[in-house]
Amino acid sequence: MTDQIPAGEPPLGSLSCPEPEDRPDLWPTTARRTDDGELVLGGLTVSEILAEAPSPVFVLDEADLRGRAASWAAAMHEEFWPSYGMAGGEAFYAGKAFLTTKVAQWVLEEGMGIDTASRGELAVSLAALQEVSGEEATTDATRLGLHGNGKTQAEIAVALTHHVGHLVLDSLEEVELAVRAVRELRASGVYGPEETGKVMVRLTTGVHAGGHEYISTGHEDQKFGLSVHGGAARQTIDAIIAAPELELHGLHSHIGSQILDLAGFREAVGIVLTLRHEVAVDTGHLCPEVDLGGGYGIAYTGADPVPPSPAQVARTLAEAVRETCERLGDEVPTVSIEPGRAVAGPTTVTLYTVTGLKRVELGEGASRLYVSIDGGMSDNIRPALYEAAYTALVANRRPDPQAGLVRSRVVGKHCESGDVVVRDVDLPADLAVGDVLAVPATGAYGRSMASNYNLFTRPGVRWVCEGESGWVLRPETIEDLVRLEG
Ligand code: LLP
Helix, strand or coil, rough: CCCCCCCCCCCCCCCCCCCCCCCCCHCCEEEEEEEECCEEEEEHHHHHHHCCCCCCCEEHHHHHHHHHHHHHHHHHHHHHCCCHHHEEEEEEEEEEHHCHHHHHHHHHCCEEEEEEEEEHHHHHHHHHHHHHHCCCHHCCCEEEEEEECCCCCHHHHHHHHHHCCEEECCCCCHHHHHHHHHHHHHCCCCCCCCCEEEEEEEEECCCCCCCCCECCCCCCCCCEEEEEECCCCCCCCCHHHHHHCCEEEEEEEEEEEEECCCHHHHHHHHHHHHHHHHHHHHHCCCCCCEEECCCCCCCCCCCCCCCCCHHHHHHHHHHHHHHHHHHHHHCCCEECCCCCHCCCHHHHHEEEEEEEEEEEEEEEEEEEEEEEEECCCCCCHHHHHCCCCCCCCCCCCCCCHHHCEEEEEECCCCCCCCCCCEEEEEECCCCCCCCEEECCCCCCCCCCCCHHHHCCCCCEEEEEEEEEEEEEECCCCHHHCCCCCC
């Protein structure tokens, strides 16, 4: 067997997946190896987990998710604590990363609100809020938000009916729809005769940050938000202030996703607070809240830097807000953020079983091992969609160091050559069919973006905690695939 790697690629061993003890930020907090070398998550070995759950499966460390949610909530509360001259801070979990009723309950219990991007996410969050805080909380759902471009009047009306804390309008047309919705709610008696709808405005600041173009949202030539520099934001803000049915609660900015350098957030703070100041000077209305969106990056492979902690993020934002408000002579606003990936991403590992091995000769003695697994682009579309990099560890045994390594590509079983889960990883040369691979950091935008392509059933999500486990989401069955057929 040759172990020559293809020309131009980094040396063998440099692309190995870090063990949990070497890069804890990449793995759920409870990840470790047993003395026998098996990976343990939430107190259960991989074989114990797979005895209850069919492979492939997303394994979600409940304690880790709760801990991350609590850290984000605490960081915002502490850094924006009113007695430090601040006006309060909140963290909303961006449910698009991964949302079920249970996950929504966990994050609410740990002190986060929830930012939703659709009627479905809002409905699930309302159900969780009812479980956690009682029925009455759903008529005053200040801990929830609703986003989205091209919202319909019906969607806006649902948010207004439940008094969500952050209803973020995305166009001038949506202002008109919100006005109409409030009039109808007043007419039907859901709202009092003078009651107003509390709304925010989504801005595009021109700050360009983040990973792939598809997940970068602060620049102006795109579908989200209203341009600060082009004047659309101001026009929309003025329309809201002029409407007796509405109350302009705040300004919102989301500059992009998978951002590891905080400079872009500081820049956005300056732009958003300057607009808030200008609006106050011209109209007398100083928005009480500013929402700085999500986008805080995580590590996916050993090549990624350790991301900033929630406390570092909150401190950076608090400093920028304090300095800018001092310079402008404005009262500080309440500040909220919407991390999704940084809450859910590292909490979850996908376990796959190796189903096939193929050595592909690349000429001049070089070769690559193609490792087929029992999942693929239907449970993780991110490599195909964003060229996202992942890594993989042999999880059912500790690899024998004597066996050596082989440059590998982990591929799914779909009918597409772009069906790659891990593009480059050095795996043990004695890898065998039946071995279990663990791919870390799949908790955000993994199961939530899964599909039934090639009529694959979508994997389940298994929670693990202190040696116990259960389903967050059951795995689909073939019956589920045909259930909706007409
Ligand atoms: N708030 C707003 C308004 C957003 O649009 C997003 C993400 C977030 C918060 C949460 O961003 P996070 O903290 O998770 O980065 N499917 C892509 C990510 C799309 C994100 C869209 N908006 C991916 O897999 O990378």
